Amino acid sequence: MKKTSHFGAGASSGSFVGLKTISSACMHAAGHLALPAAGFTAVWLCATPVAAQQAQPDGLGRPDCKISSVVPPPSGAVDWKGACTNGYAEGPGELGWRSKDGKAIRLEATLRRGAIDGEAALALGGGAFYTGTFKDGFPDGKGTFLDPDGRMYEGEVRHGERTGTGIGVSPVGDRYEGQWLNGEYEGQGHIKYALGGEYVGQWHGGKRHGHGVLTYTGSGRHFEGEFVDGRIAGTAPPPKAERTYEVVTETANGAYLPREVARGSVVPPDVGYAALTPEQKRLVQSYYPALEEGDEPPYPLDGPMEFYKIMSRISGALRLRGDVIIYANVGPDGKVSTIGLGGLDTPDLRRYAAAGAASLRYKPALCRGQPCAMRFPFRLHLDEH
Structure with a gap:
C-alpha cells in the first residue's frame, strides 16, 4: 500500500489580539499567537521497492519512461523533464502535475528507475516547500520546510514528519x-519569544510541560519550577474572549455614511489600558507568554483604534495584501524607539507602519511596579477590497 503523511508544524505559546479591517483594507485580528499546526498533505513520490518492481508495474509516465506513483494522485498526466533509461525516468530532472483539487505540484529530484534517489526539492501550490533528503519516497533524514503561513523548520525529518532535533521559527x-x-x-x-523572554526546559505536545526555567520579558528575572499544559503549575488558564469589537468611521460620499474599518478585536479598541475591565486586562496580559504575574505590558494610551485607521488607509493606498505583525518597541518613557515587522514586509509598509506606531502615545510596561521596556504587537491581515 502506498503511504501518505503530513508535513507537521510546531505551535508556539502565547497569543495576542488582532483585528480585521474591511473596505480599503481588511486586517484580520487573529486572537492567538499560538497558531495550530499548519500541516498540509505530503506530496512526494511513493517509491516502489526494487524487489517489488517486477510484480507491481509503475502506473505513471510513458511506457518507455515509467515513474513511481505520486501523492496526491494527479488529475491528469505527469510531466517529466529529464532523461529516460531502460524504460524508466532516470537522472536529474523535474516532475510536474496537478492534484485533483487543482494545485500545481513541482518536484526537482534525481530519479533512479523512476523513484527519488537522494536529495530533492518539493514545491506545492500555495507556498509550501520542502528541500532535503528522501527515503522510500518520503522526506526523511534532514531537510528544510517552509509552510504557507511563513512557519519554517530546519533539522531532522522522519517519514515526512519533523521529528528529531531541529530549529523552528513560528509565523510570529x-x-x-x-x-x-x-x-x-x-x-x-529552548524558545525565544518575539514578545520578549525565553524558556528552557521540557515540552510535551507543543507546550511547556515539566521542569523548566522561564526568563520574564521586560525585567529579565527568572522562574524555575514545574510547568503544566503550557503554564506555571498551579496558575489559572488564560481567559477566553466573550465578544469582539469593530471600528467604524465616517466617510463623505455625498452624505456622511458609516464605514466599517476593522473588526475582530477581543478588547474595546477605543479605550486605554486603565479603562479595560480586569478580565480584559488579563486577556491582554495573556498575549505575552513570558510576562511575570503582576507585571503589565505597554499599551496605547487611547487604545489601538487610531493605528488601525491609519493602517487601513495605508494598506488601501499601497494595495497591500497579506499577514503582517508590527512590533512597537516601547521604552520606559512610553515612546516607540523602533519597530519590527513579521510576515509581509515592504520598504513602504515598514516606513508608514513605523510612523503610525510612533504617532501614538503609550502607557509604558511595568515590571514589579517600575516602568520598563517591552514590545506591543499589532497583528493584522491586510486584504484589499
Whole structure:
C-alpha cells in the first residue's frame, strides 16, 4: 500500500489580539499567537521497492519512461523533464502535475528507475516547500520546510514528519531549538519569544510541560519550577474572549455614511489600558507568554483604534495584501524607539507602519511596579477590497 503523511508544524505559546479591517483594507485580528499546526498533505513520490518492481508495474509516465506513483494522485498526466533509461525516468530532472483539487505540484529530484534517489526539492501550490533528503519516497533524514503561513523548520525529518532535533521559527517570530515529535515541540527545548523572554526546559505536545526555567520579558528575572499544559503549575488558564469589537468611521460620499474599518478585536479598541475591565486586562496580559504575574505590558494610551485607521488607509493606498505583525518597541518613557515587522514586509509598509506606531502615545510596561521596556504587537491581515 502506498503511504501518505503530513508535513507537521510546531505551535508556539502565547497569543495576542488582532483585528480585521474591511473596505480599503481588511486586517484580520487573529486572537492567538499560538497558531495550530499548519500541516498540509505530503506530496512526494511513493517509491516502489526494487524487489517489488517486477510484480507491481509503475502506473505513471510513458511506457518507455515509467515513474513511481505520486501523492496526491494527479488529475491528469505527469510531466517529466529529464532523461529516460531502460524504460524508466532516470537522472536529474523535474516532475510536474496537478492534484485533483487543482494545485500545481513541482518536484526537482534525481530519479533512479523512476523513484527519488537522494536529495530533492518539493514545491506545492500555495507556498509550501520542502528541500532535503528522501527515503522510500518520503522526506526523511534532514531537510528544510517552509509552510504557507511563513512557519519554517530546519533539522531532522522522519517519514515526512519533523521529528528529531531541529530549529523552528513560528509565523510570529518565536524561535525554538530542540527536540520535536511529529511536528510539535517534544522533549527538551529552548524558545525565544518575539514578545520578549525565553524558556528552557521540557515540552510535551507543543507546550511547556515539566521542569523548566522561564526568563520574564521586560525585567529579565527568572522562574524555575514545574510547568503544566503550557503554564506555571498551579496558575489559572488564560481567559477566553466573550465578544469582539469593530471600528467604524465616517466617510463623505455625498452624505456622511458609516464605514466599517476593522473588526475582530477581543478588547474595546477605543479605550486605554486603565479603562479595560480586569478580565480584559488579563486577556491582554495573556498575549505575552513570558510576562511575570503582576507585571503589565505597554499599551496605547487611547487604545489601538487610531493605528488601525491609519493602517487601513495605508494598506488601501499601497494595495497591500497579506499577514503582517508590527512590533512597537516601547521604552520606559512610553515612546516607540523602533519597530519590527513579521510576515509581509515592504520598504513602504515598514516606513508608514513605523510612523503610525510612533504617532501614538503609550502607557509604558511595568515590571514589579517600575516602568520598563517591552514590545506591543499589532497583528493584522491586510486584504484589499
